[in-house]
Amino acid sequence: MEVKARAPGKIILAGEHAVVHGSTAVAACIDLYTYVSLRFPSDSDDDDTLKLVLKDMELNFSWSVTRIKATLSHLGSPFPSTPTTCSMEVIKSIAVLVDEQNIPEAKIGLSSGATAFLWLYTSIIGFKPATVVVTSDLPLGAGLGSSAAFCVSLTAALLGSLNSVHLDKNHQGWLTYGESDLDLLNKWAFEGEKIIHGKPSGLDNTVSTYGNIIKFRSGNMTCIKSNMPLKMLITNTKVGRNTRALVAGVSERSMRHPDAMSSVFNAVDSISKELSTIIESPTPDDLSITEKEERLEELMEMNQGLLQCMGVSHSSIETVLRTTLKFKLASKLTGAGGGGCALTLLPTLLSATVVEKVTTELETCGFQCLIAGIGGTGVEVCFGGLS
Ligand SMILES: Nc1ncnc2c1ncn2[C@@H]1O[C@H](COP(=O)(O)OP(=O)(O)OP(=O)(O)O)[C@@H](O)[C@H]1O
Numbered sequence: 001m002e003v004k005a006r007a008p009g010k011i012i013l014a015g016e017h018a019v020v021h022g023s024t025a026v027a028a029c030i031d032l033y034t035y036v037s038l039r040f041p042s043d044s045d046d047d048d049t050l051k052l053v054l055k056d057m058e059l060n061f062s063w064s065v066t067r068i069k070a071t072l073s074h075l076g077s078p079f080p081s082t083p084t085t086c087s088m089e090v091i092k093s094i095a096v097l098v099d100e101q102n103i104p105e106a107k108i109g110l111s112s113g114a115t116a117f118l119w120l121y122t123s124i125i126g127f128k129p130a131t132v133v134v135t136s137d138l139p140l141g142a143g144l145g146s147s148a149a150f151c152v153s154l155t156a157a158l159l160g161s162l163n164s165v166h167l168d169k170n171h172q173g174w175l176t177y178g179e180s181d182l183d184l185l186n187k188w189a190f191e192g193e194k195i196i197h198g199k200p201s202g203l204d205n206t207v208s209t210y211g212n213i214i215k216f217r218s219g220n221m222t223c224i225k226s227n228m229p230l231k232m233l234i235t236n237t238k239v240g241r242n243t244r245a246l247v248a249g250v251s252e253r254s255m256r257h258p259d260a261m262s263s264v265f266n267a268v269d270s271i272s273k274e275l276s277t278i279i280e281s282p283t284p285d286d287l288s289i290t291e292k293e294e295r296l297e298e299l300m301e302m303n304q305g306l307l308q309c310m311g312v313s314h315s316s317i318e319t320v321l322r323t324t325l326k327f328k329l330a331s332k333l334t335g336a337g338g339g340g341c342a343l344t345l346l347p348t349l350l351s352a353t354v355v356e357k358v359t360t361e362l363e364t365c366g367f368q369c370l371i372a373g374i375g376g377t378g379v380e381v382c383f384g385g386l387s
């Protein structure tokens with residue numbers, strides 16, 4: 001049997017980092033996906049290996065199931081309906097299994113992904129041989145939620161292989177999970193994100209699971225129905241960074257300056273709330289589309305200033321801000337910052353010539369630009385053929 005799953009990446013319109021400290025954030029999924037295929041060997045195959053193939057990275061991991069079982073069977077796996085946090089002790093045991101794979105130094109960042117994989121696989125499936133193949137449209141470690149899309153798509157494929165989920169396995173093409181299965185899936189993906197991020201807010205896995213545009217605060221989400229066109233240029237500075245280190249850096253700063261940082265987080269909370277109100281408010285209302293766009297641009301600039309206060313901007317992001325400002329366009333970093341991607345609002349009346357000019361200038365700096373569709377469906381699974 002083969003189960004395929006795909007989960008989208010995301011952009012954060014407002015509230016990254018502050019959301020880890022209890023502020024509101026607004027995020028939308030984008031139409032770039034991570035894909036997972038899960039295949040169990042037939043009973044006649046004499047196969048004792050669990051394989052993880054990271055196709056885009058040209059990396060093949062393979063573990064003996066007997067060896068994994070010797071390391072983890074004391075946990076009582078599998079426990080698919082009880083999402084559980086991987087303890088530090090178990091992370092260390094899994095790290096030994098991952099280290100044995102001799103990941104090249106240049107790709108060592110993938111070890112946290114491999115650790116999350118082993119935790120999710122053994123917790124949900126147990127000790128069974130299988131081959132899991134992962135591919136992704138998303139740049140890794142660039143602020144577009146690759147870690148969450150990885151955890152969500154993997155969990156979707158794993159849960160999809162169980163008989164306990166409520167899915168029509170004869171359906172041809174992509175299928176969405178029902179609400180209670182989605183809730184379970186999201187909880188497991190959050191446990192995977194904890195292994196990769198350290199202290200995630202849950203925003204990224206939630207938007208990848210449920211899709212749409214969401215407002216999120218302290219683990220609770222509300223879907224936002226946008227009443228205006230939202231076209232964003234995404235610029236990838238290609239400066240690598242790691243969300244875990246950036247999140248830890250903000251927490252350290254907030255321990256050194258608790259009062260000042262709490263004011264920063266409060267200001268971000270107000271920005272996210274105002275931004276979601278503007279997006280949702282009916283048009284024509286008291287504000288025209290252009291007026292709404294101007295307010296959004298101002299809020300994005302304010303949010304970017306506060307992200308600078310948190311210490312997560314980067315000279316490459318400042319270059320994007322300066323370049324887009326020459327064309328009177330507002331930008332902010334998106335995701336964890338420290339490099340990675342920036343968002344630029346493209347107003348409805350902006351001419352195609354200006355979009356082309358700004359894109360060319362950003363690309364001349366060595367950056368990569370794209371316009372993604374935002375706010376579509378979240379995670380999906382597939383058992384049959386895909387047309
Ligand atoms: N397709 C994938 N295959 C394996 N591991 C992955 C994959 N995608 C992400 N990861 C894991 O997630 C890590 C990147 O996560 P990180 O949170 O730092 O960045 P991001 O999720 O792309 O950005 P952000 O969290 O700011 O949105 C990778 O180093 C890897 O360990």
Ligand SMILES: C[C@@](O)(CCO)CC(=O)[O-]
Pocket residue numbers: 012015016017018019020143145197199200201202203204243247334335336
């Ligand atoms: C930086 C952060 O706010 C968003 C990363 O995409 C971390 C998180 O919310 O877990």
Ligand SMILES: [Mg+2]
Pocket residue numbers: 145146147148197204243
């Ligand atoms: Mg991430």
